[in-house]
Each structure stands twice: as structure tokens, then as C-alpha cells.
Amino acid sequence: xxxxxxxxxETTEYTKDRILRVAAELFMRQGYSGTSVREIGQRAGISQxxxxxxxxxKAHLLKALHQQFIVEMIDRLETVVDTDRSAPxxxxxxxxxxxxxxxxxxxxxxxxxxxxxxxxxxxxxSIVRQRDRVDQLVxxxxxxxxxxxELRSDVDVRLIRLGILGMCNWAYQWFRSGERFSSxxxxxxxGVIAIEGIVEPEPRGR
Amino acid sequence: xxxxxxxxxETTEYTKDRILRVAAELFMRQGYSGTSVREIGQRAGISQxxxxxxxxxKAHLLKALHQQFIVEMIDRLETVVDTDRSAPxxxxxxxxxxxxxxxxxxxxxxxxxxxxxxxxxxxxxSIVRQRDRVDQLVxxxxxxxxxxxELRSDVDVRLIRLGILGMCNWAYQWFRSGERFSSxxxxxxxGVIAIEGIVEPEPRGR
Numbered sequence: 427x428x429x430x431x432x433x434x435x436e437t438t439e440y441t442k443d444r445i446l447r448v449a450a451e452l453f454m455r456q457g458y459s460g461t462s463v464r465e466i467g468q469r470a471g472i473s474q475x476x477x478x479x480x481x482x483x484k485a486h487l488l489k490a491l492h493q494q495f496i497v498e499m500i501d502r503l504e505t506v507v508d509t510d511r512s513a514p515x516x517x518x519x520x521x522x523x524x525x526x527x528x529x530x531x532x533x534x535x536x537x538x539x540x541x542x543x544x545x546x547x548x549x550x551x552s553i554v555r556q557r558d559r560v561d562q563l564v565x566x567x568x569x570x571x572x573x574x575x576e577l578r579s580d581v582d583v584r585l586i587r588l589g590i591l592g593m594c595n596w597a598y599q600w601f602r603s604g605e606r607f608s609s610x611x612x613x614x615x616x617g618v619i620a621i622e623g624i625v626e627p628e629p630r631g632r
Numbered sequence: 633x634x635x636x637x638x639x640x641x642e643t644t645e646y647t648k649d650r651i652l653r654v655a656a657e658l659f660m661r662q663g664y665s666g667t668s669v670r671e672i673g674q675r676a677g678i679s680q681x682x683x684x685x686x687x688x689x690k691a692h693l694l695k696a697l698h699q700q701f702i703v704e705m706i707d708r709l710e711t712v713v714d715t716d717r718s719a720p721x722x723x724x725x726x727x728x729x730x731x732x733x734x735x736x737x738x739x740x741x742x743x744x745x746x747x748x749x750x751x752x753x754x755x756x757x758s759i760v761r762q763r764d765r766v767d768q769l770v771x772x773x774x775x776x777x778x779x780x781x782e783l784r785s786d787v788d789v790r791l792i793r794l795g796i797l798g799m800c801n802w803a804y805q806w807f808r809s810g811e812r813f814s815s816x817x818x819x820x821x822x823g824v825i826a827i828e829g830i831v832e833p834e835p836r837g838r
Contacts, residue, residue: 454749456665456750457663457664457665457666457747457750458663459662459663459665459666460663460665460666539805540746540747540749541663541746543660543746544663578824581821581824581825582813582817582821585813585817585818585821585822585825586821586825588802588803588806589799589821589822589825589826590799590825591802592798592799592800592801592802592803592805593795593796593798593799593802593826594798595798595802595805596794596797596798596799596801596802597794597798599745599798599801600794607788607791611791612791615787615788615791615792615795616791616795618784618787618829618830619787619791619792619795619796619826619829619830620795620799620825620826620829621829622828622829622830623824623825623826623827623828623829623830623831624824624825624828624829625829
């Protein structure tokens with residue numbers, strides 16, 4: 427039998443998940459600034475005091491929604507970067523990771539991308555650090571690929587990263603899981619559209 | 633000398649522009665649902681009754697912000713599509729048009745992309761028709777390019793369009809006019825990243 431403490435920890439986790447789910451749903455429907463913490467508590471069936479036990483403020487909720495996908499994304503991108511694959515292959519894998527995260531965390535991603543500008547500066551900074559980590563990982567793949575002669579080096583590294591990630595990120599606007607294309611099909615197409623153009627063709631003097 | 637009616641029409645235009653500028657600024661800073669029509673009027677220095685003479689509701693304001701860039705975008709895209717250039721060249725021109733619109737209408741584009749989900753369904757439908765027009769224009773270029781053997785035809789037309797436009801649209805999140813890259817430099821890089829990969833290489837049997 428699980429200990430009382432384990433049960434309590436599990437209940438706490440469950441309650442926090444429920445609060446986050448309700449928050450994502452309300453932020454999605456009526457906007458971050460149009461939703462009160464009181465409303466989130468009521469909808470989640472939790473008293474105000476219990477709610478504040480789990481979250482410190484509405485901004486913390488938005489940050490927690492970001493955590494739900496960024497931690498997994500960084501973790502999976504680090505795994506991709508650490509493989510022995512070529513730079514074009516790694517970039518295709520990166521596209522696959524981002525599309526799969528957008529698929530599995532659609533409400534959190536949507537709400538976060540719409541509403542991140544509403545976060546207080548200090549909180550935004552900690553989030554920017556995580557996004558910088560994503561950027562560094564992708565930039566490293568592009569730079570290594572250029573150095574190895576696998577990628578064209580006449581296009582700016584940052585614009586390549588912004589282009590590839592932008593193509594994927596924008597999918598939060600139109601991609602719905604279970605509709606016409608799977609995230610794998612989209613990733614495969616985007617791999618052609620965004621990556622083939624920057625791959626150095628084999629013949630060019632190597 | 634201009635007629636009284638012309639002066640009045642000009643003043644009305646000026647007042648409406650001012651209301652739209654204030655609305656874009658407030659929606660940008662505090663969100664659409666966090667901004668009241670009263671606040672917009674106060675900030676624009678216009679009485680409530682005068683304000684309602686110019687706009688019917690807050691949703692109409694958001695729609696008007698969309699009009700400010702979508703009409704120009706459709707117009708310029710139609711011009712691109714009607715030229716005799718090749719499909720890859722037209723796609724590069726399309727990227728150029730979208731980036732230049734994002735540059736010249738940054739606040740309106742940003743606010744619209746963040747807040748469009750807040751529009752009432754009937755209003756959203758009329759906006760969807762305009763966006764459909766953009767999609768049709770781009771799809772036509774891609775289809776014609778495939779038929780002419782200028783573009784790879786093993787990637788879905790819709791995913792190519794979503795990829796190319798997504799890469800550009802996402803720039804509303806990071807592109808600031810006057811910073812490191814000009815919209816022309818970005819368009820040139822995106823032309824390579826997003827389009828070279830789908831161009832049929834000359835040698836392949838033609």
C-alpha cells in the first residue's frame with residue numbers, strides 16, 4: 427500500500443495538473459487578461475486558499491504551462507544533438523521533435539505563444555533563458571553542419587534557425603491532432619521544404 | 633481650397649486612424665480582453681459618443697486592424713501572381729511581400745495574430761475569406777510550378793504553403809524594424825531556406 431505521504435504527493439500533483447488544465451482551457455477561450463484566478467479555482471472546484479497553496483499568482487500559472495512543454499523539448503533536443511547523425515539529419519529530427527511537442531501539448535503551446543507578452547519581466551527572463559537554450563542547441567547543429575561542409579554557409583545561422591523553428595512553431599495556429607496530416611507527415615514535408623535548400627549538394631568539391 | 637465635406641472626410645479619416653493606432657497600442661500592451669472601449673476613447677481624447685460614431689464595437693476595431701494590412705497584402709500578392717516570372721521567383725516575391733507587410737504593419741499584425749481567436753464567429757468568417765484568398769494565390773503559384781516542372785511535386789501543396797507562410801508569419805514574434813536584419817535580408821535568406829529545397833534541379837530530365 428502506498429504511504430500517506432505518497433498518496434498526498436500524488437493528490438497534490440493531480441490537483442496541480444487539474445488547475446493547469448482548467449487554466450489552459452480558460453486562457454484559450456477568454457484570454458489571459460480576461461480570466462481571473464477566482465474563476466480558475468471555481469471551475470477546478472478548489473477553494474481560493476487551496477488554490478493559492480498550489481500557485482502563487484496567475485502569472486505563475488502561465489509560466490507553469492510553459493514548463494509543461496519546454497522542459498521536455500529541451501531534453502529531447504539535447505538527445506538529438508548528442509547523436510552521431512549528420513547536420514541535415516539532426517535538423518530533420520529537430521523538426522520532428524518540435525512538431526511532436528506541438529501535437530502533444532497543443533493547448534499549453536497555444537496559450538503560451540499568445541500570452542507570453544503578458545508575463546512580468548522577471549518571469550519572462552527565466553523563460554527567455556530556456557528558449558535561449560533551444561536556440562543554442564539548434565545553432566550548434568547548424569554551425570557544426572557548416573563547418574563539416576554539410577550545410578551551405580552563405581546563409582546566416584540565426585536566420586536559418588528562425589526560419590526552421592518558425593515554420594514549425596507557426597503550426598500552433600493551424601495544426602490539429604487527428605486531422606488531415608499527422609505530425610510525422612508534417613515534419614517530413616517541412617524537412618524537405620526547410621532543410622533541402624540549405625544542404626550542400628554532394629558534388630560541390632568534396 | 634478643399635470643400636467643407638472634403639475637410640470633414642479627412643478629419644474623420646484622421647480620427648479613425650488615431651483610434652486604430654491607440655487601440656493597437658493598448659491591445660498590444662494589455663491584451664484585447666484587458667482593454668475597454670472607454671479606455672481607448674479616453675486615450676485617443678475622444679468622447680464615447682464620438683467614438684461610437686467611428687466604430688461599432690471593440691471587435692470591429694480588431695477587424696479594422698486586420699483590414700489595415702490584409703487588403704494591401706492581397707493586392708500585392710495578386711500583382712506578384714500575375715507576372716510572367718517562374719514559380720520559384722514568384723514564391724521568393726511572395727516571401728518578400730509578406731516580410732515587408734510585417735515590417736510596415738508590425739503592431740497591427742502582432743495584435744491581430746495574438747487576438748484573432750477573440751473575434752465573434754460571424755466576423756471571423758469574413759476574415760477567413762480574406763485569408764483564404766491569400767492561400768489560394770499562393771497555392772496557385774505552387775500548383776502551376778509543379779505542373780510546369782519547376783517545383784517538386786512529391787510534397788503536399790498545402791504543406792508547402794503553410795511552411796513558407798509560417799516561416800514568414802512567425803517573424804512577427806522576433807522581427808523588429810531597424811534591428812540587425814532588414815526585411816529584405818530576411819526575405820532573401822528565407823527564399824533560400826524555404827524555396828531552394830522544393831525547386832526541381834535543372835538536370836532532372838528536362
